[in-house]
Amino acid sequence: MSLTGIFLISFLVVHVGINACIWANDGGGMFNLASHFMATTVVIRIVEVGLFAGLVLHIVQGLVLEVQNRSRRKTGYAVSLGNKGSKWYSRSMGLLGTLLLFFLIMHLSHFWVPSRFTELPSTEINGKEVANQYAEILRVFQNPVVVVLYVLGCISLMYHLLHGFQSAFRTLGVPNGKYISLIKGVGFGFAIIVSLAFAMMPVSVYLGWVS
């Protein structure tokens, strides 16, 4: 759980970095080049397989863990501990993960499926023919419902990361109080910044901040 989680966190870093190119405001040139690189390089294709494997493993582990842990208490409490003992999102990783899964299905069908299996309109940059993923972004995020769903997805991601980041390191046995507070701090910042960056993308497009 923790290893796949950290692996997926590392993917998020790459993902958020490339997507941030849309804010270059160069008509999508930088972004399209970057996504062309990601889509056509062999190494990345192989890593992509690993990414899906990691994702599936994370989901399966998560589901198994959730089901097992829920079964450890057949009779529940009439009055539960709730927020008196822990954060709601720490207790709701299964729910948050499920929301993220739904989000991912939508997200992949919006961008990954067209780029991989159906044809995207193409554009020419520096004399090179590349898929115009940028145009696709502009198109998809014109729909306000989609934008709202994306923002909700990013909020789920934020809470998932708020717990997941530090929890992953605890599970890997970072015992020292000093490091744990460092990891907590980094995890908190990471969750907020990455999720905010992702959420701002559809919002920026919809509000016409990038075109």
Add this chain to the structure above:
Amino acid sequence: MLDSKIPAGPLEQKWSEYKGHVKLVNPANKRKIEIIVVGTGLAGASAAASLAEMGYQVKTYCFHDSPRRAHSISAQGGINAAKNYQNDGDSVFRLFYDTVKGGDYRARESNVHRLSEVSANIIDQCVAQGVPFAREYGGLLSNRSFGGTQVQRTFYAAGQTGQQLLIGAYQALERQIALGNVTMYARHEMQELVLIDGKARGIIARNLVTGNLERHFGHTVLLCTGGYSNVYYLSTSGMGSNVTAAWKAHKQGACFANPCFTQIHPTCIPVSGEHQSKLTLMSESLRNDGRIWVPKKQNETRKPGEIPEEERDYYLERRYPAFGNLVPRDVASRAAKERCDAGYGVGTSRQAVYLDYAEAINRYGRIECNKNGIANPSPEIIRRHGMDVVKEKYGNLFNMYEKITGENPYEVPMRIYPAVHYTMGGLWVDYELMTTIPGLYCLGEANFSDHGANRLGASALMQGLADGYFVIPYTIGNYLSDEIRTKEIPTDHPAFEKAEKVVADRISQLKNIGGTKTVDHFHKRLGKIMWDKCGMARNANGLREAIVEIQQLKKDFYNDLKIPGEIYEMNPELDKASRVADFIELGELMCMDALNRNESCGGHFREEMQTEEGEAKRDDENFSYVAAWQFAGEHEWVLIKEPLEFEVAKPSQRSYK
């Protein structure tokens, strides 16, 4: 006649001589011998683990849900050992001498000397098990001082020494359970001892979950069942601590020695009202740094902070300048009672004195400021630093006080009052820890052996572990070497059948009284009689009255007791009832013993026998003996005396002035 089996020879060589010549059981035979250990506190757990390690087959019993919960766990302050790590003149002899003197010359010299000899091994053993004792910065073990001594020989783990030692013994026991050498019966309570041909051969235990009676055979039986302070209803003992196992053995022939020797601990949190179920001790270690005082004016109404220094009476420092606040427990308790009875008590009940940490906080604060190079610190800075030191040393005790009373002891002095804490009396045992029933041993607080008429602080843990780790593993061989030919006796033997029937009848008798009063009603009544008339001070008239009252109480108990629920189910009220039934009988014997002992010694203070200054007056000419009582029928006992001879620690008037 009692044969104490004290080995011949000079005092300091008795134990090594004994060990050198005692009979042994070979490893192959050990595997065939079964030993029953009742109780899993320090004495029981350490004995069970040690005997199992040696190869014996052991069965252990406790009424708790786990052996880790025995009341040894709540001992706070520490454990004594003659290590002399502090280079302050400690030695085996000095620990021996302090203990005999502290016990007011009513303990057996040979036993006490052995205790002192093995005390150092206990620390070694516990450290090896992983007991996290307090340490100095150099990584070496730390010590502190305790009442009744002038050296620092007490090892401790914050205010939770008993817990840490018990967890050590518990872990050793669990290891043997895992290895299959010990079978543990938790939530089981011994109800009867089974004798076959005059020897202890097993027990009847009640499964407290199902209510079923079970028969268990052993070649020998060890009772490690703790003390009987709960005869007073209010004490610092655990709610379940009881005398039942020892009492059943007593009624089958084991002599009960010095039952009236009870220890009243000076530093407990005072009673707050009628509802009180239990008293809480504040470790004696608090007297290291705290100062005890009462106002000089009777019925003082000002708050403690408003009473100026010159209007405070530090009565222990005044009366006992040599030992000051660190006088032994009996002396400190009586002094507190004396002040309160004279009208100087504090708090709403006026049954309390102050234990004040203001000066200690100030003193430690100055030292810390010096250490940290703070020049001319303000009183507030000194206070803050001082509080940090006190917090590290006694933090958990201060927290406990605040939880119970709602007062912050860093700000206002604590209110304390004496409470029943420990019982020095118990089943009579010889040098080998065997009772007057062959094959029945008694260890730890349950026996009478080492503390005389008063126990010194940090010595209970020492005795429990000494008996379990280092005494019984040697002495038991002397008996069992003659038992290697005894085959396991099947539990359908008539003796088992009869014993089980006795228990079943007794339980149904209790259950079927069908009266109107609860067990606690009778227990409280008993407690009040005992505290008023056989408590901190006793006199002949009071004791005679108490005996009559207890006999009446017993009648009422058997006429008007009400127990809800069923026999064959979990029924805590029934468990309590059978314990209280035994306490009532014990209470009567305690009063008889106190009446018989027409002297004041240690925790036993007969008002008729005191010096002009109000100190205890011992009568060595007539009472230098162990009073061992043999049961002879309802309300009847025969007194057997074991004379005490002091070859080395010659009795003197105990003086802490």
Add this chain to the structure above:
Amino acid sequence: MEHYKMNLTLRIWRQKNSETKGRFETYKIEDISSEMSFLEMMDVLNEKLIREGQEPVAFDHDCREGICGTCSMFINGRPHGPWHANTTCQLHMRAYQDGDTITVEPWRANAFPVLKDLIVDRSAFDRIIQAGGYISVNTGNAVEANSILVPKDQADSSFAAAACIGCGACVAACKNSSAMLFVSAKVSHLALLPQGYPERKTRALNMIAQMDKEGFGSCTNTQACESVCPKEISMTNIAKLNSEFILAGLSD
């Protein structure tokens, strides 16, 4: 400290034994002093129930000074009640006001089956200790105590972990009914001392295996255990246990 009296409504879980189904019963109780402990309030209730011919409420308790770990009530949604770093027996009624309703439940976890009313079976904890929560040293084997040096901070950390009273509040609070805090406290206590080094690998592996076998859940680091622990056992012990476990798993 001002003392006061109060009337309360108690909702208490009643269950005859482990075979039968339980249910909540409601009791009114009057004239409770703010100076009483919570268990003394329960004593008052039981005395009343017995006098009225009803069965008293069975609950585990012994030392009543917060150290034996026997008491175990889930009070208004929190193990050991509302106070921080506290056991049920040390909870006092000044935590409540006149007219309050208090719901009392047993620890809930498959690994802690209810035996009667508020009493549960926590023997799983003993079996976890049996799996390796000790140092293998027979009586008499020990070397001179001061020949083992333990740095003070390490001894203090070890002691802080060893302060666990085995009450099970961590399991009761955990949404996964995990016993990780309990197991980690023991592993840390022993792993932090030189005496505990030789067996540290097998200890971590075997105790975790036994924990799983007993039916406790897995740790997801929600920190509920730490927040309710009466002895303030720290979550860093869990991370310590994880590292012990991983290192043991990676080596032979």
